[in-house]
Amino acid sequence: RESATGDRRGRHRDDADAVRMSYTRNSSSQIDGLERENDRSISHMSDRVSALKQITVDIHDEVEGHHRLINDTSDDMARMKTALRESAMAFQQVIDNARKAGYFWKVVGGMVFGFFFLRWLL
Numbered sequence: 795r796e797s798a799t800g801d802r803r804g805r806h807r808d809d810a811d812a813v814r815m816s817y818t819r820n821s822s823s824q825i826d827g828l829e830r831e832n833d834r835s836i837s838h839m840s841d842r843v844s845a846l847k848q849i850t851v852d853i854h855d856e857v858e859g860h861h862r863l864i865n866d867t868s869d870d871m872a873r874m875k876t877a878l879r880e881s882a883m884a885f886q887q888v889i890d891n892a893r894k895a896g897y898f899w900k901v902v903g904g905m906v907f908g909f910f911f912l913r914w915l916l
Contacts, residue, residue, distance in 0.1 A: 892898040 888901065889898065892901040
C-alpha cells in the first residue's frame with residue numbers, strides 16, 4: 795500500500811510540475827504579447843508626441859512672425875504719424891503765410907484746382 799501511495803504522490807507531483815510549467819509558459823507568452831502591445835502603444839504615443847511638438851514649434855514660429863509684422867506695422871505707423879504731423883505743420887505755415895500776405899484764397903483755389911486736376915488725370 796505504501797508504494798502505491800508513494801506512486802500516486804509522485805504522479806501528483808509530476809502532474810503539478812507539468813501544470814506549473816505549462817502555466818509559466820502560457821504566462822510568459824501572455825507577458826510577451828502584452829509587452830509587444832505596450833511597445834506598439836509607446837511607439838504610437840511617441841509619434842503623436844513628436845507630431846504635437848512639431849505643431850507647437852510651427853505655432854511658435856507663426857506667432858513670432860506675427861509679432862514681427864505687428865512691430866513693423868507699428869513702426870511704419872509711427873513714421874507715418876511723424877510725416878503727417880510735419881506735413882500738417884508745413885501746410886499750416888503755408889496757410890499762415892498766405893493769410894499774412896493776402897493771397898490765402900489763391901492758395902486754397904490752387905489746391906482745389908490741383909485736386910480736381912489730379913483726379914481727372916487718374
